[in-house]
Amino acid sequence: MFDYATLEALAAVIDTGSFDAAAARLGVTPPAISQRIKALEERMGAVLVIRAQPCRATEDGARLITHQREVALLEAQLAPADMPPVLRIAVSADSLATWVLPALSALDGVLFDLVIDDQDHAHHWLARGEVVGAITADPGPVMGCDTVALGRMRYIATASPAFIARHFANGVNCAALQAAPALQFNAKDRLQEDWAAMICGRPVSLRAHRIGSSEGFVDAALHGLGWGMNPEPLVRAHLASGALVALGPAPLDVPLHWQSLRRLKTPLGPLSAAVRKAAKAVLL
């Protein structure tokens, strides 16, 4: 079996970013950390740490850290740990901005490492074995995972009144949609083009500002930079006050799911329950 002190040293180097900081965290000398990493790399026959500022894990290194975290999580069921176990989970930015944190704060004695990605891609992190659970639009299930439907997140096409007066004076039609600047979360975000295609009845290519922040998206709409599909819970107050206006009657609903590793079902139980409960309060 592995020497888990060695795996802990590896996790500490990646977590803190340097051999010195890892040594300080574990209360040993930097040469001791260096030796452990070297021994582990020799045993695995692979480089595990990219020595840079900060240190990063290679793919092999990341796999070992994931394994160490899983074992720590299982161990925490048996005996109190001196270091709380780390739960790495993938969440969509819009879920984080609207309902995930209350769920996480219901748990105690664990640390969360949130990987923030587009809801259409969060499950890839799970498939690659880099997280123990994911909030994702993909119903899956990813192999070895359980999946639970959480409800639908409603997206509303929104813009500021000044933006609408300028770009949609003749209504929200196809020509206007192609000319007006849109917002896009990142290269993978297709929500705006999906909605525009629904309005036009054919695929549409938009020109868009790219802003990878849920709140930044709403702020950009408020400041008149562009129109975008915003999660209803994030714009409810702005729609009520008139600071933002819905571009059309048709919302887009995205069903969300909680997928988590079946082999960690017991230790992940409280988290799964908290996620379901918090989602129920906000999603449709």
Add this chain to the structure above:
Amino acid sequence: MFDYATLEALAAVIDTGSFDAAAARLGVTPPAISQRIKALEERMGAVLVIRAQPCRATEDGARLITHQREVALLEAQLAPADMPPVLRIAVSADSLATWVLPALSALDGVLFDLVIDDQDHAHHWLARGEVVGAITADPGPVMGCDTVALGRMRYIATASPAFIARHFANGVNCAALQAAPALQFNAKDRLQEDWAAMICGRPVSLRAHRIGSSEGFVDAALHGLGWGMNPEPLVRAHLASGALVALGPAPLDVPLHWQSLRRLKTPLGPLSAAVRKAAKAVLL
């Protein structure tokens, strides 16, 4: 010289993520896009596009796109463009959450592509030639760039009253800081450890939740997940209402700078002026 229609095809493939969508955007057939990319790859003697879902640029491809965008920006000074030029700039998440968007909304006829990174690392994007400007803690200047001081962003160590009652009942001392869960933006974020080191008078290793969102950071503090260094403009109202409490009298001030490519000084002039003005309204 380059055939710029070819470079435009490359930019469209990366921007839209697929050959089909790029063809739709440029009003040509997918085989025409495919041919242009192939011709460009043959001329450069390098793969420029990683054919995946979505398509991604190789390093060589990204360099060409940056060049194409620069030329488009310079061209826009001479004649109206059918496609607005794209300004790719690196911003720190905390700046985006507090003062950057009003600056961007003051400009017209350009699209922004925001690269969001830690303020201590935003300038690396500039040094690698991937952005035309960066809001960064690094005074630089990066080679070939002009730098302007924008003012200081004030960070305050904050937590919820319930969190303080539980973890800092005997005051904010070194032992309590090492035991209480902290928040960390990402592996590169050292603000919490810098502040803790200031309190303890020696380097401190913290255990932290990792949450890469400025607003998520504030929300996590409000929900009692951990304590963290939050930008003063984002927590001012919470400190006034008592929903969050400052952990100690000592804030941390981070001076911010605007660095931008000197060779694009003229076309970037209006953006540089807007950034300076918006920063002045919020930073110290």
